[in-house]
Amino acid sequence: MHLPGLLEAAAATLFFASAAIFVRGAAGVPPADLAFFRMFLASAVMAGWALARRAPLVPPRGRRSRFLAYGLVTAGHFVFYTASLALTTIAHALVLVNLAPLFTAALAAIFLDERPAPGQYPGMVIALIGVAVLTGFEPYLSRRMLLGDLFALISGALYGLYSVIGRSERGRLPLPTYAVATYFAAALWLWPLAHFPTTLPSGAARRAVWLLALVPTCLGHTLYNAALRKGQAAYINLIATQEATGGIILGALLLHERPSLISLVGAAMAIAGIAWATLAARCD
Numbered sequence: 001m002h003l004p005g006l007l008e009a010a011a012a013t014l015f016f017a018s019a020a021i022f023v024r025g026a027a028g029v030p031p032a033d034l035a036f037f038r039m040f041l042a043s044a045v046m047a048g049w050a051l052a053r054r055a056p057l058v059p060p061r062g063r064r065s066r067f068l069a070y071g072l073v074t075a076g077h078f079v080f081y082t083a084s085l086a087l088t089t090i091a092h093a094l095v096l097v098n099l100a101p102l103f104t105a106a107l108a109a110i111f112l113d114e115r116p117a118p119g120q121y122p123g124m125v126i127a128l129i130g131v132a133v134l135t136g137f138e139p140y141l142s143r144r145m146l147l148g149d150l151f152a153l154i155s156g157a158l159y160g161l162y163s164v165i166g167r168s169e170r171g172r173l174p175l176p177t178y179a180v181a182t183y184f185a186a187a188l189w190l191w192p193l194a195h196f197p198t199t200l201p202s203g204a205a206r207r208a209v210w211l212l213a214l215v216p217t218c219l220g221h222t223l224y225n226a227a228l229r230k231g232q233a234a235y236i237n238l239i240a241t242q243e244a245t246g247g248i249i250l251g252a253l254l255l256h257e258r259p260s261l262i263s264l265v266g267a268a269m270a271i272a273g274i275a276w277a278t279l280a281a282r283c284d
Contacts, residue, residue: 071185
């Protein structure tokens with residue numbers, strides 16, 4: 001992978017790490033509403049960037065239906081991610097969402113006929129054992145947390161699909177056009193689920209929503225999609241999994257949400273397994 005792609009992926013990961021903090025800062029805003037505001041505001045900011053770069057705001061007519069499908073995947077990822085943080089801990093949500101490289105490998109096998117290399121399987125097993133430790137031996141586990149963990153897993157699967165989509169679109173459209181079209185299509189899907197005008201954010205929640213749109217979305221996801229254009233999705237995913245590390249640290253420092261020892265052990269195993277599985281693909 002080219003150095004610019006690595007730097008873009010690393011910068012995106014730093015911005016991603018703030019997302020859980022801003023979601024918690026917008027407490028009280030329903031998940032679908034929060035995801036809608038996030039996507040709509042991000043698409044508006046990206047439209048300004050596209051105009052400044054003289055890039056088209058919409059894809060060609062023949063490709064617009066495809067972007068409606070992309071928007072549905074993106075909307076699902078964000079709304080399930082937001083809902084998971086309302087039900088489970090930051091540590092659980094971030095680790096489970098960041099199983100995306102394993103989902104990406106599975107989706108690549110299904111849709112692109114790219115089978116995992118033999119050396120990847122031990123890493124996948126380690127990652128799954130880490131998830132089992134994280135969710136199965138957590139002393140404070142409840143039905144509410146289990147539901148949140150399930151939502152995080154669904155979000156991770158959609159994130160894997162989102163990554164495959166972003167990689168497949170490289171070279172077809174300018175990045176500003178891709179970002180505007182994808183974020184706006186996601187907002188369109190979320191609009192019917194939002195509750196207007198009763199849940200319009202105010203005060204601290206409004207600031208958190210704006211920061212959520214600007215930092216992890218406009219900066220983080222746009223840089224992530226830029227990196228996907230320069231390197232394989234699985235490797236970019238691997239770098240992005242460190243969002244979990246950064247998010248857990250920020251949650252402990254800013255929200256005093258300290259993960260249990262079991263959470264830390266399970267998270268470390270899951271991240272190590274993901275790293276093994278992804279790097280093994282290169283070696284084999």
